[in-house]
Amino acid sequence: MIVLEAPEGDTRLVMVEVAAADAAAATAAAWIRYQPNFKRTIKLVTVEQAINGWQEHKATSYETSPSEKAVIYAEAFRDGDNWTVLLLDGSEQTVGKRDAALDLAQQSLRPKNYVPESFAGRTAHPLDRERQQQMHAFLQEAMKTLGVPGLSYALLDHGKIVFEGGLGVRELGKPAPVDADTLFMAASNTKGMSTLMLSTLVDEGKLKWDQPVTEVYPAFKLGSAETTKKVQVKHLVCACTGLPRQDLEWIFEFKNATPETSLQLLATNSPTSGFGEVYQYNNLMASAAGYIGGHIAYPNLPLGAAYDEAMQTRLFTPLGMHHTTFDMARALRSNHASPHAYNLDGKVEVLPMSFNYSVVPHRPAGGVWTSAHDLIRYVQLEANLGKLPDGKQLVSADALLARRQPQVAAGENRSYGMGLSLETAWGVPVVYHGGSMFGYKSDIYLIPGEGTGAVILTNSDQGRMLLRPMLRRLMEILYDGKPEALASVHNAAERGAAERKEERRSTSLPPDARAVKGLAQHYRSAELGDLTVRRHGKQLMLDFGEWQTAAGTHKNEDGSMSFMTSSAAFSGLELVVGSRSGKRTLTTRDGQHEYIFTER
Incomplete structure (x- = not known):
């Protein structure tokens, strides 16, 4: 048995080798060895894809009560007659903070003497029509398996665009098909484009990557004065400053938010880890990077208008990304895909767009609407080191490549640069980045050594289960790799269905009548705003102003009661019933943050 302890002292990752008849027995034996008196109710057991030399892989999650703020989890891997079991016994805060280290341990765990598959040194096949058809067939089956209504994708081969098109429909129940020009929210794929805009400012001498942010924007401020002084321009987009996510605050309160208040919100966020110590993704920092860049380019314009103009003139127009926009109204008037997700009853439904307006005030971090036709032109520029198809150098190779310098480790052979993820995947260097908003999931992929890549945009939350498999499938097609991608999609679909079934089982709908009766009508949180409780017959609605959701109840292990949001767009957010100073x-x-709604 090996026990890895986090520096905080409240989280342990335990590796245990046991001989057992099956995964359940192996997991039970591992807990006994680590913690002889371990007793937890099993929440869910899922079958995971067995790769990296393992013949079997199962995961077990356990019930915890909100007051514990705990994460208890196990994974069992079989090699022949022996099992290796990973046990996670930790606090929510530390698990969130040390996620990259935990990923490193799990991703690098393999049977003794197993040699990982590697494409290093191989020459990639060209993406000819036969191989394009292989990708097409894979995406068709993956869509059907996952319940994704529509997607658009494009392929790049040695610096040249060889395919762009769409599959499925823009909205479930309507005939309009997805094509190469259909707009989707690309979400966090905005970040890489924002840092490319910053690269043009570096080329002009208006900005330096290692320049303190306060030199170019004196009003910049974080919750920690010490960290504020340390932050250089590159650190705004490196996920390495120790600032954790602060997403709930901008998702809940956006009606009156502006680019100016986006920067001000950063001043309420303090680091939870040392500078450069761990990978912690923060959308507001990336938002600040884009707005500050726009301000440098157009100092006489308001922050939002300056950023939009800088992106348009320095990136979208030169690249021929004519349909790409930050204008929600313009996007929704045009050929666009609607967002979708599974509801608790296992049916795919169209989501309200209201949730996605939350990113507009913070749009450099994730607010762009784009198409496969447009987005692949951005990847093409990356592949051609800043050179346009007509030979013009839009941005220098040095400024562009600086964004691909690893800034912080993010897992096994993975790191984060400036708005770009970097990985040596199956022995081959890859640049990529995912994007996620409500009902939209996307990714870009580039294999720099080949000048080959792809983009994918989907109109479903289920699309997230397709992003990593698409990279795997691309590598399989290019390098004759083992056929694992489609099995990964099927496994993800089965796991997702099991998780939805468990969530539905544990959520009482309609909610417990006694618990509903005990609610106040109005609550307020200093950070998340107002909450109004509305009752419609047996249905309970929680109205947060900008958006509302149905809710059910869940009785916790310690006897406490939680209300669980149940809308397809925002399912599973837990609100624990309590009292403070005589108020509900x-x-x-x-x-890493706790938010309290207090009755008023």
């Missing part, structure tokens, strides 16, 4: 409260958390 509802408390929610994002892992």
Whole structure:
């Protein structure tokens, strides 16, 4: 048995080798060895894809009560007659903070003497029509398996665009097909484009990557004065400053938010880890990077208008990304895909767009609407080191490549640069980045050594289960790799269905009548705003102003009661019933922050 302890002292990752008849027995034996008196109710057991030399892989999650703020989890891997079991016994805050280290341990765990598959040194096949058809067939089956209504994708081969098109429909129940020009929210894929805009400012001498942010924007401020002084321009987009996510605050309160208040919100966020110590993704920092860049380019314009103009003139127009926009109204008037997700009853439904307006005030981090036709032109520029198809150098190779310098480790052979993820995947260097908004999931992929890549945009939350498999399938097609991608999609679909079934089982709908009766009508959180409780017959609606959701109840292991949001768009957010100073409260958390709604 090996026990790895986090520096905080409240989280342990335990590796245990046991001989057992099956995964359940192996997991039970591992807990006994680590913690002889371990007793937890099993929440869910899922079958995971067996790769990296393992013949079997199962995961077990356990019930915990909100007051514990704990994460208890196990994974069992079989090699022949022997099992290796990973046990996670930790606090929510530390698990959230140390996620990259935990990923490193899990991703690098393999049977003794197993040699990982590697494409290093191989020459990639060209993406000819036969191989394009292989990708097409894979995406068709993956869409059907996952319940994704529509997607658009494009392929790049040695610096040249060889395919762009769409599959499925823009909206479930309507005939309009997805094509190469259909607009989707690309979400966090905005970040890489924002840093490319910053690269043009570097080329002009208006900015330096290692320049303190306060030199170019004196009003910049974080919750920690010490960290504020340390932050250079590159650190705004490196996920390495120790600032954790602060997403609930901008998702809940956006009606009156502006680019200016986006920067001000950063001043309420303090680091939870040392500078450069761990990978912690923060959308507001990336938002600040884009707005500051726009301000440098157009100092006489308001922050939002300056950023939009800088992106248009320095990137979208030169690249021929004519349909790409930050204008929600313009996007929704045009050929666009609607967002979708599974509801708790296992049916795909169209989501309200209201949730996605939350990113507009913070759009450099994830607010762009784009198409496969447009987005692949951005990847093409990356592949051609800043050179346009007509030979003109839009941005220098040095400024562009600086964004691909690893800034912080993010897992096994993975790191984060400036708005770009970097990985040596199956022995081959890859640049990529995912994007996620409500009902939209996307990714870009580039194999720099080949000048080959792809983009994918989907109109479903289920699309997230397709992003990593698409990279795997691309590598399989290019390098004759083992056929694992489609099995990964099927496994993800089965796991997702099991998780939805468990969530539905544990959520009482309609909610417990006694618990509903005990609610106040109005609550307020200093950070997340107002909450109004509305009752429609047996249905309970929680109205947060900008958006509302149905809710059910869940009785916790310690006897406490939680209300669980149940809309397809925002399912599973927990609000724990409590009291403080004689007033009723509802408390929610994002892992590293706690937010309390108090009756008023």
